[in-house]
Amino acid sequence: MENIFLVFLLIFHGGFSAVTRVHIHVNEKKRWGEAQIYCRQNYNDLSTISSTEENLRLQTMLGAIDNHAWIGMYRNGTVLDQFIWSDGDLKTNFYQWKREQPDGKSKSQHCVEVDGIGWADYGCDEVLPFFYVVFQDIRFLSLKHSYV
Secondary structure (H helix, E strand, O other): OOOOOOOEEEEEEEEEEEEEEEEEEEEEEEOHHHHHHHHHHHOOEEOOOOOHHHHHHHHHHHOOOOOEEEEEEEEOOOOOOOEEEOOOOOOOOOOOEOOOOOOOOOOOOOEEEEEOOOEEEEOOOOOEEEEEEEEEEEEEEEEEEEEO
8 A cells, every 4th residue: 555645844935024004094183283192192193195195095085175184294393394294204205285385374384284185284273183104014924835
């Protein structure tokens, strides 16, 4: 009688991990500074947007054009025409300003809101819902299957 043994080996061949940003909409209205504190205490920070795809995801979550929410961009107090991210990321080359924005109509428009059209500078003392960001670790494993 012939015995056949099949040994199935899974050999780790390699893999990688990636960290992706997940944006969450909070439908609770707060001033920009209050929203930032809330996000930093409970999660990470207000949302930072670095691509058209990310921006579209936020706009889709908002739905109607007249719905708007805070994001993590604000006007640097020392250089009035420089907008930076609240998480400290200064390396941005992505902006989605609405036409004629930022306009700085008032001296209090130091914060940035997003709606279905784009971004606008807005008074930081206005109360709006907001987006926060969390980081999700995604791990991909590549397995090599061997049969003996």
